[in-house]
Amino acid sequence: xxxxxxxxxxxxxxxxxxxxxxxxxxxxxxxxxxxxxxxxxxxxxxxxxxxxxxxxxxxxxxxxxxxxxxxxxxxxxxxxxxxxxxxxxxxxxxxxxxxxxxxxxxxxxxxxxxxxxxxxxxxxxxxxxxxxxxxxxxxxxxxxxxxxxxxxxxxxxxxxxxxxxxxxxxxxxxxxxxxxxxxxxxxxxxxxxxxxxxxxxxxxxxxxxxxxxxxxxxxxxxxxxxxxxxxxxxxxxxxxxxxxxxxxxxxxxxxxxxxxxxxxxxxxxxxxxxxx
Amino acid sequence: xxxxxxxxxxxxxxxxxxxxxxxxxxxxxxxxxxxxxxxxxxxxxxxxxxxxxxxxxxxxxxxxxxxxxxxxxxxxxxxxxxxxxxxxxxxxxxxxxxxxxxxxxxxxxxxxxxxxxxxxxxxxxxxxxxxxxxxxxxxxxxxxxxxxxxxxxxxxxxxxxxxxxxxxxxxxxxxxxxxxxxxxxxxxxxxxxxxxxxxxxxxxxxxxxxxxxxxxxxxxxxxxxxxxxxxxxxxxxxxxxxxxxxxxxxxxxxxxxxxxxxxxxxxxxxxxxxxxxxxxxxxxxxxxxxxxxxxxxxxxxxxxxxxxxxxxxxxxxxxxxxxxxxxxxxxxxx
Ligand SMILES: Nc1ncnc2c1ncn2[C@@H]1O[C@H](COP(=O)(O)OP(=O)(O)OP(=O)(O)O)[C@@H](O)[C@H]1O
Ligand SMILES: [Mg+2]
Numbered sequence: 235x236x237x238x239x240x241x242x243x244x245x246x247x248x249x250x251x252x253x254x255x256x257x258x259x260x261x262x263x264x265x266x267x268x269x270x271x272x273x274x275x276x277x278x279x280x281x282x283x284x285x286x287x288x289x290x291x292x293x294x295x296x297x298x299x300x301x302x303x304x305x306x307x308x309x310x311x312x313x314x315x316x317x318x319x320x321x322x323x324x325x326x327x328x329x330x331x332x333x334x335x336x337x338x339x340x341x342x343x344x345x346x347x348x349x350x351x352x353x354x355x356x357x358x359x360x361x362x363x364x365x366x367x368x369x370x371x372x373x374x375x376x377x378x379x380x381x382x383x384x385x386x387x388x389x390x391x392x393x394x395x396x397x398x399x400x401x402x403x404x405x406x407x408x409x410x411x412x413x414x415x416x417x418x419x420x421x422x423x424x425x426x427x428x429x430x431x432x433x434x435x436x437x438x439x440x441x442x443x444x445x446x447x448x449x450x451x452x453x454x455x456x457x458x459x460x461x462x463x464x465x466x467x468x469x470x471x472x473x474x475x476x477x478x479x480x481x482x483x484x485x486x487x488x489x490x491x492x493x494x495x496x497x498x499x500x501x502x503x504x505x506x507x508x509x510x
Numbered sequence: 511x512x513x514x515x516x517x518x519x520x521x522x523x524x525x526x527x528x529x530x531x532x533x534x535x536x537x538x539x540x541x542x543x544x545x546x547x548x549x550x551x552x553x554x555x556x557x558x559x560x561x562x563x564x565x566x567x568x569x570x571x572x573x574x575x576x577x578x579x580x581x582x583x584x585x586x587x588x589x590x591x592x593x594x595x596x597x598x599x600x601x602x603x604x605x606x607x608x609x610x611x612x613x614x615x616x617x618x619x620x621x622x623x624x625x626x627x628x629x630x631x632x633x634x635x636x637x638x639x640x641x642x643x644x645x646x647x648x649x650x651x652x653x654x655x656x657x658x659x660x661x662x663x664x665x666x667x668x669x670x671x672x673x674x675x676x677x678x679x680x681x682x683x684x685x686x687x688x689x690x691x692x693x694x695x696x697x698x699x700x701x702x703x704x705x706x707x708x709x710x711x712x713x714x715x716x717x718x719x720x721x722x723x724x725x726x727x728x729x730x731x732x733x734x735x736x737x738x739x740x741x742x743x744x745x746x747x748x749x750x751x752x753x754x755x756x757x758x759x760x761x762x763x764x765x766x767x768x769x770x771x772x773x774x775x776x777x778x779x780x781x782x783x784x785x786x787x788x789x790x791x792x793x794x795x796x797x798x799x800x801x802x803x804x805x806x807x808x809x810x811x812x813x814x815x816x817x818x819x820x821x822x823x824x825x826x827x828x829x830x831x832x833x834x835x836x837x838x839x840x841x842x843x844x
Pocket of ligand 2: 552553
């Protein structure tokens with residue numbers, strides 16, 4: 235009897251989990267489906283789920299009207315560059331806070347996080363003016379800098395929580411073995427923190443890939459990443475749902491593939507080092 | 511060479527004064543053990559010598575050179591940690607070789623040295639395993655291998671055997687002592703196990719609340735403890751202390767008699783008492799005796815004694831083995 239009750243519970247939670255998963259995934263699925271519809275079918279009411287006239291003409295139009303590869307390359311440079319630079323700054327910062335904390339370390343961490351609580355639009359005007367004066371508007375350098383700075387607090391926080399789990403003894407052993415600080419970081423801390431570094435890197439790549447506020451405001455064409463590419467289909471000639479969906483599908487495809495292959499690392503990253 | 515001298519070494523963590531002026535002279539090639547109760551500052555003192563903590567005051571000389579401003583990597587010492595602190599991502603070979611790699615030795619020489627160290631420590635079959643695939647005793651040996659391969663000026667050990675089971679501990683104790691004698695390298699060894707201290711040390715440093723209470727050979731500490739603390743700390747079972755009139759008779763505020771220096775008799779001169787507990791180990795007999803105003807006394811007899819709880823006996827101290835202390839607890843020498 236007990237076994238049957240457990241079986242039923244397992245079945246119910248399995249169905250529940252699939253349902254929740256489907257609900258969360260549904261918007262993405264709908265977007266992909268819509269991208270294969272004609273513009274007319276895209277906002278037909280009632281909407282058709284699978285039985286419509288499948289077409290790839292949206293993709294063709296999108297490709298024709300704007301240069302996907304150009305934007306995708308920009309996205310790669312901006313997301314990759316800002317993430318790598320953020321890691322290079324964050325590793326030593328998190329190392330010093332995790333292994334030689336002072337009385338103020340906790341305050342510094344909180345202060346860094348507090349910068350993320352401020353709505354970015356609050357500093358849009360000053361940043362815009364600074365970027366304009368330094369000639370950084372619509373430049374890859376400018377976007378790499380702003381996204382790197384924006385995500386730095388999160389990167390440092392994540393690395394800090396991972397580093398805290400590494401026994402200090404091992405770093406001290408390296409020091410006794412004659413390793414300088416740089417070599418201690420390269421040969422001992424970094425390899426031990428690989429899982430944490432990998433999930434931080436992935437999560438940050440995704441955040442930077444999808445970042446829309448700064449990329450939309452600080453770039454127009456030259457440096458514009460995929461977010462700008464998507465946005466160009468929601469204005470100004472009116473909404474074209476099917477083409478917008480096709481553009482969005484194209485934009486998220488690379489990151490979706492990346493996420494799929496690194497699920498395990500990502501789960502670790504999203505739980506912020508809470509599970510070992 | 512590995513001569514280490516401490517001159518008035520002080521350490522505070524914020525407002526808390528942990529090491530209160532340590533002076534010590536450790537000669538080259540000797541095996542020195544720091545003992546003391548938990549929290550007395552043994553680890554802290556060792557880490558100060560290693561350079562893993564900065565001194566608040568005083569100086570540390572290695573071969574006559576003050577090293578207080580020298581980083582740990584440059585002091586030429588090696589350390590074995592209580593937690594072993596092996597590099598988990600490196601094989602045994604990588605762990606042992608790391609220090610040599612940092613020193614920039616050629617590959618062939620590194621390999622030769624690593625293999626020699628592994629052979630000494632019976633680690634050869636495990637060279638390509640990761641630390642997590644080793645037993646506690648094997649990990650301990652890797653940690654020791656990592657320390658010896660660099661031919662340091664001195665070894666620093668922080669309770670290296672405390673995570674091993676009793677039998678393995680005795681075996682490793684012998685191995686460490688033998689290795690140290692063979693290499694003739696200075697060693698500083700922290701433990702709170704006084705049997706380890708007595709058996710391994712050339713000289714023992716007894717620490718208490720951040721002060722060095724006494725520095726001497728194991729037998730000096732046993733025979734001539736400088737004060738009540740050392741007298742009570744060294745020796746097992748613990749020394750008996752007697753105050754009041756019985757002590758005044760010997761011209762002291764307190765006298766101390768070790769359990770093995772109490773003669774046990776059914777009657778006669780001495781301190782009468784009633785046996786509370788009798789422990790028969792075959793090789794030894796331990797008696798815990800309720801001696802009225804003198805309190806509970808412990809007596810040890812080598813061999814078997816036909817006595818049991820409830821028996822009335824008389825304990826008489828061996829007059830030549832009585833330790834006398836003044837009212838501040840310092841030893842009185844006649
Ligand atoms: N980093 C630190 N900050 C503040 N206090 C510390 C620090 N390290 C040690 N202490 C304090 O210094 C004292 C001595 O510590 P230490 O670790 O040297 O003791 P120990 O003799 O090695 O003890 P045990 O036998 O338990 O290992 C303790 O009271 C401890 O609380
Ligand atoms: Mg300790």
